[in-house]
Amino acid sequence: MSIRMKLLLSYAAMLVIPIIMMIILSLLMIVFFRGDLQNMKGLYETTEQRFDHENTEHIVKELSRSVKREPELLLDRGYLDELTTELKDEDAGIVVRIGDAIIYQSSSMDKIPAVTADLPPYSKKDAYSLYPLMKEDNASYSFVQFDFSYRDNEQGTLFIISKVDPLMYYIRQYFPTLFIALICVLVLTHVLLTAYMSKQIIRPLRALRNAAREIKEGNLDFELKIDSRDETGQLGIAFEEMRSRLQHSLQMQAQYEENRKELIASISHDLRTPLTAIQGYIDGIMDGVADTPEKSQKYMQTIARKAEEMEHLIQELFLYSKLDLNRQPFHMESVKLLPLLLDWSEELQFELEKRGIVFDRDIRIETDTVVSLDMDHFKRVLNNIIQNSVRYMDKPTPKIRLLAYCREDQAIMEITDNGVGIEPHALAHIFERFFRADESRSAHTGGSGLGLAIAKQIMEGHGGTIEAASKLTVGTVITLSLPITSDKGMINDEESTAH
Template sequence: MSIRMKLLLSYAAMLVIPLISMILLSLLMVVFFRGDLQNMKGLYETTEQRFDRENTEHIIKEVSRSVKRQPELLLDRSYLEEITAELRDEDAGIAVRIGDAIIYESGSIEKASDLTAALPPYAKKDDYSLYPLMKVDNASYSLVQFDFSYRNNEQGTLFVISKVDPLTFYIRKYLPTLFIALICVLVLTHVLLTAYMSKKIIRPLRSLRDAARQIKEGNLDFQLQIGSKDEIGQLGIAFEEMRSRLQHSLQLQAQYEANRKELIASISHDLRTPLTAIQGYVDGIMDGVADTPEKSRKYMQTIAGKAEEMDHLIQELFLYSKLDLNRQPYHFERVKLLPLLEDWSEELQFELEKRGIAFDSDIRLDTDAVVMLDMDHFKRVLNNIIQNSVRYMDKPVPQIRFLAYSRAGKALLEITDNGIGIDPHALEHIFERFYRADESRNAHTGGSGLGLAIAKQIMEGHGGTIAATSRLTEGTVIKLSLPITIDEGMMDDEEGSAH
């Protein structure tokens, strides 16, 4: 749910919840005071409930005192009319009963013919009684009865009858209570909704603020946890992704720095070895150690070999650097792979047999299998793999086998040897630059450490892959794959035949 919707719902709840709460509270108050909701007359069972009008109470008290002093006033119609006039504004009236006869009743009471018939009997002299609401003709009346003695103890009663609207009375009577309850409901609603919105909005914002502060202080080793899916949740996800990428970038930068230092150390070591040898032989010549033509020739040949070794290493390093920076241009051309591999196999077999290495090739490619190749770079890949295999031969009968076939639109090449194999721990690193399983870094066994790294860069530049499997002491298999394209010449021939 979006923040906008949450805010709209919270604002609506601030209006609806207090309204519903007030309605329920009012009904509960009715039930509390009455016990049911059918009739509200039970709200007036006490004096305060039946009469909440100060003017009416004052008039009743004045009349009762006057009647006690002069009972004859109740026979004075003009006096009774004055009392009726005063009570009319309060929607009340009076009735006077002498014995069993009603001698006077106000006009509002005369309209309610059933009201006087339901009046209670005489109780006791000077008795002042309050009665619950009377319901006559769908109207509610409150009743005050004042009993007195008249002329030779003749019984007389003054009734003050007020018409009451229960709802108006209820509101007037309990308005302070309802107002206080409304304030409490509003405060409680706002507190709860504010706490909810604080949890859903403010708390995630604080988490984002704390996370930004940690990043500012250079601490990226944490994880931002935001469970919501609203705008703040989306911001938190983007922030966490930014932190993760920044952390990865810094780790990568640190790795690059470590690789740079390792590269410098490797270059320094690999260049220092032949350079030290050259310097030693030059010193020998200068010191006269090579005092015969044969020694001088041997020293010069050694110096030339070491210089050639240095040149090869520099060329390999230069090529790898250009490949790594994507600055080495590729000159791709459409090449039929079958004749290319057949020619390369024949040349390789001739070279290996001179070194006493058995070579076997099995090429199962179609004649129309065409790939996009940079010929020079691809041959460098094959030669680097073969040189690596030859370098680590240890069997009495060294063997290299070459297999080529196609599958799923790719040309697959496998070069297998029966050399010393590669340790499983070292196998996953053989395509890294300057990595050698032989940590002695002997040039005769370890090579430059760039051959397979260069092969990997070239294969990736061709859209292919290179991988290795090996068993220690048994041998190694290098697997290459290249995407096969359709020979356009063959397509033209087929289209011509169709026409």
């Protein structure tokens, strides 16, 4: 059975059961107060035959029968006094009128002269009439009129005037209408509640069902929107989060698969070039092309150089894979940055001068500046950047400049060259593996395409960053930042802005 059907049945039970209980309770009250169910019809009679007090009603019925049999009783003052005494406890009294003269009036009626002065005229013999409520001094009165005649056909009228409760009067008069209205209100209330709860519960559940069907069919490109914040809404929010994470996971899986294919293609391309060269030179030796010792020596040197390129590529790939999988351990130690940069820059200057490259350094870091790093891996970052700069030099006077300074809690190192620069569309991808600005992947530029990708992995492992800025035909700036573990030696970096 569906939840919607359960809700409908439960609300129907909440409606039907109270109605049945009301009916049963009403029947029991009728039996208790009226004696049996035969008098049930009396509940729906007009107020022409009912009074506010049961004793008054009984007296009226007895008096009407007596007057019809013996009208002379109304001339018996003793009899009328007895009736007045009985009616007094019920806030009722009698008035007897013969012709146009009132011959008897209960003492309680003296208090309401306006009521007794405006009594209706004689109607007809044996007529019985009950008149609507009359107001007098913030009180309500109802009176019954009995018309009779004496033996000489003289007209006489008996009035029984009773003080009534207006609330009970109107309840008795409009009881069927009130009962039906109550039933209608109950039905309408339960219908509205059912519709509201169906909207608040069933509709979100249907949305969840449709969302689950979409996921089952493999469609994750949708958004589940549930506005409520109740338990159903919380379930919808959790479901939407699950869908979003699942979609992200599948997208990542697809991206990983694409990267894997690209990696295999890149490795195959970069390994095939030296392998082809090696195979060609080996074939030349075997075919006797290298028929002199000089040619044989040249062929062997070429084979050795290509083998070294392959070994270097494999090592780079192996290192990048371990860094990417977080399996490459870092042997971190606290190092004074200034001596490290001085030693490295001196060695670098010596190597660059042999290639005709001008090297300039501007190190503005004090001696006490300490960073936490793995020296071997950090030097690899620096060397990869320098190798990349050297590879793309095209100016008559190539230059490389190192600027180091402190800014807040970071040690900043900027390596600037005046090489060919990088195209704007390629600048955002230079730290990706196997990416080369030279899309032809020619042997002229060399490189594995992993140098800057490895540098980024190492810098992130140190809690630092690596960024690049470049202008085509002007040059490139690679910026490294490392967190300083000691606040000593930090200097104002206002001078650094001059560069």
